Structure formats: structure tokens, C-alpha cells
Amino acid sequence: MPEENGSGVAPQVLAEYHDAVLLLTLNRPDQLNAWTPTMQHRYFDLLEHADQDPSVRAIVLTGAGRGFCAGADVATLADLPVESHSRNDHPPSLPIRLRKPVIAAINGSAAGVGLVAALFTDVRFAAADAKFTTAFSRRGLVAEHGIAWLLPKLIGVSKALDLLLSARTVAGTEAHELGLVDRVLPRDEVLDAALEYAHTLATECSPAAMADIKQQIYSGLDTGLETAASDAGERMIAALHRPDSAENDGNHHADRAPRFPPLD
Structure with a gap:
């Protein structure tokens, strides 16, 4: 697993294994986990490491302390060259490109890039009193x-235009309704x-099937319906020839x- 240098400073993202589930925690609680390049x-x-690690079957993302991620740390952004904002070497959409499911546990405020990080996970759990805002328009920025x-x-x-144009704040209950x-x-x-949800995915669902479904x-x-249906047919043929299919048939009889x- 990647590690930061041996400076003795706590990593800005903590990694903790819960059996086959990897828990990642944004770890700047005194700054409400404000986002930095580090x-x-x-x-x-x-x-990326977890996606290649066969022992990891699901990933959970949360924030330390009382916030999820309050958005970009303005102090660190000030030191970045303008062209860095257009770089795509680490796109925030990476979680949806992984083969493994990524689940957000949104324990507090999610704003700006913090909201983006939450939305680009596959399934999202949120606190009823968590606060959500796109923030960008109120800072003179684009989406x-x-x-x-x-x-x-x-x-x-x-609804997307409402949240992006106004950058209004919504609580977890309204976020769920939206x-x-x-x-x-x-x-x-x-x-x-x-x-618990991630553990269910890790123990009861086929990693190969979940990767295909994502x-x-x-x-x-x-894509259009015809393309999606054709792709599903090809994937189904491949799935029927995987060990997962035989395991599922046996599971109905083995009561286990x-x-x-795991994924290769």
C-alpha cells in the first residue's frame, strides 16, 4: 500500500482494512478535511492500489471528525500554477473507473470538490444533518x-442547474429526496x-460481476439502448464461462x- 514519507506526520488519507473492505478516511479534521494536492x-x-489488490473487494470513503470534506484548501490552491487546474492525471472521476465498488459514508459537510469526491463514488450513505453545496458559483468558478x-x-x-447556479446548501434529508x-x-x-453494506458486497457478490456491472x-x-443491450449479451456469454457461474450453481446446494x- 502506498505510504507517505517518514516525516512522522499523519497521512492526509488514512487506510484501514476491515477484512475485504478497505476504509479510506480523509484526515484533516481540524480543517474539516479540506482538499489539498497531497x-x-x-x-x-x-x-489505484486497492483496485489491483485481490484482497480488497470493496472500498469505503469517509471523513475524520465532524466533516466529510469542506472543499478545496484555498491556501494550497494559491500555490498551484493555473494550468494545473486543467490537468487530468488524477481526475476526481477515478472511483467510477475502478473495477471495485466505492461507497461514500458522508458524515458531515461536503462542499465543492468535497461534494464532487462524494458524488463520484458508486453508492452514498449520508448523515441526515450533513450539509451539501456545490459552492463554485459563489466563488466565481465554473462547475x-x-x-x-x-x-x-x-x-x-x-435540479442540477438549481444546485450549481445558486450553490445553495441542502441538508442530508433533502439531498436524499433529490x-x-x-x-x-x-x-x-x-x-x-x-x-456493513460494503461487507455484504465483499462477501456475497462476485467481484467479476460487480466489475462488469460498473x-x-x-x-x-x-450510449444508446441497442449498444448497451449488445454489450450485455457479450458480457453474459463471458460470465457464463467464468468460475463465478459454477460457484453460484454450487452455492444453491451447499448451503454456504x-x-x-478475486479479480485478477
């Missing part, structure tokens, strides 16, 4: 990091619920948990 690079390095592509697909065009998050819970239950969903956002092989 945090970004470590987060994406950990994601950054691919959120203008994703948000209309999640909640529709007019479709920004999938589960809303009391704050102290969010992380446990997300970990690719189907996200590639299908930009499935033993799906």
Missing part, C-alpha cells in the same frame, strides 16, 4: 471536476451502515456463503 494524490494512489457531466445524470437537468445520496441516517450510524452502468450513460474468486 490529499488528492494519496487518495487516488490508494484507490469543476466533471460535476457538470455527472449531476444532471443523478438528479436531472433543472437523489444526491442513496441512504440517509443519524450521523453516528452512517459509517457502520456503509461498512462498466455497463457508466459506459451506458453515453459463496466463494467467488
Whole structure:
């Protein structure tokens, strides 16, 4: 697993294994986990490593302390050259490009790039009193990091425009009604619920099937029905020849948990 240098300073993203689930925690609690280039690079390095690690079958992302991520740390952004904002070496959309499911446990405020990081996970659990805002228009900025592509697909065009144009703040309950998050819970239950869900995926679902399903969903956002149906047919043929299919047949008779092989 990637590590920061041996300076003795706590990493800006913590990594902790819960059996086959990797918990990643944004770790600048005194700054409400404000996003920095150091945090970004470590987060994406950990994601890429986890996607290649056969012992990891699901990933959970949360924030330390009382916030999820309050957006970009303005002090660190001031030191970046303007051209760095257009670089695509570590796109915030990386989680949806991984083969493995990434679950957000949004325990507090998610603003700007923090909201983007939350939305580009696959399934989102949120605290009922968490606060969400796009923030960009109130800072004189455009809709950054691919959120203008994703948000209309999640909640529709007019609702996306509402949140992006006004940058108004919505609580977790409204976020759930809008479709920004999938589960809303009391704050102290969010992380446990997300970990339990991820554990179910890791122990009961085929990693190969989940990888295929993710690719189907996200590639299908930009393709037509015929293309998606044809792709599904080809994937089904391949799936029927995987060990996962035989394991599923045997599981119906063995009265035991499935033993799906890890991803290569």
C-alpha cells in the first residue's frame, strides 16, 4: 500500500482494512478535511492500489471528525500554477473507473470538490444533518471536476442547474429526496451502515460481476439502448464461462456463503 514519507506526520488519507473492505478516511479534521494536492494524490494512489489488490473487494470513503470534506484548501490552491487546474492525471472521476465498488459514508459537510469526491463514488450513505453545496458559483468558478457531466445524470437537468447556479446548501434529508445520496441516517450510524453494506458486497457478490456491472452502468450513460443491450449479451456469454457461474450453481446446494474468486 502506498505510504507517505517518514516525516512522522499523519497521512492526509488514512487506510484501514476491515477484512475485504478497505476504509479510506480523509484526515484533516481540524480543517474539516479540506482538499489539498497531497490529499488528492494519496487518495487516488490508494484507490489505484486497492483496485489491483485481490484482497480488497470493496472500498469505503469517509471523513475524520465532524466533516466529510469542506472543499478545496484555498491556501494550497494559491500555490498551484493555473494550468494545473486543467490537468487530468488524477481526475476526481477515478472511483467510477475502478473495477471495485466505492461507497461514500458522508458524515458531515461536503462542499465543492468535497461534494464532487462524494458524488463520484458508486453508492452514498449520508448523515441526515450533513450539509451539501456545490459552492463554485459563489466563488466565481465554473462547475469543476466533471460535476457538470455527472449531476444532471443523478438528479436531472433543472435540479442540477438549481444546485450549481445558486450553490445553495441542502441538508442530508433533502439531498436524499433529490437523489444526491442513496441512504440517509443519524450521523453516528452512517459509517457502520456503509461498512456493513460494503461487507455484504465483499462477501456475497462476485467481484467479476460487480466489475462488469460498473462498466455497463457508466459506459451506458453515453450510449444508446441497442449498444448497451449488445454489450450485455457479450458480457453474459463471458460470465457464463467464468468460475463465478459454477460457484453460484454450487452455492444453491451447499448451503454456504459463496466463494467467488478475486479479480485478477
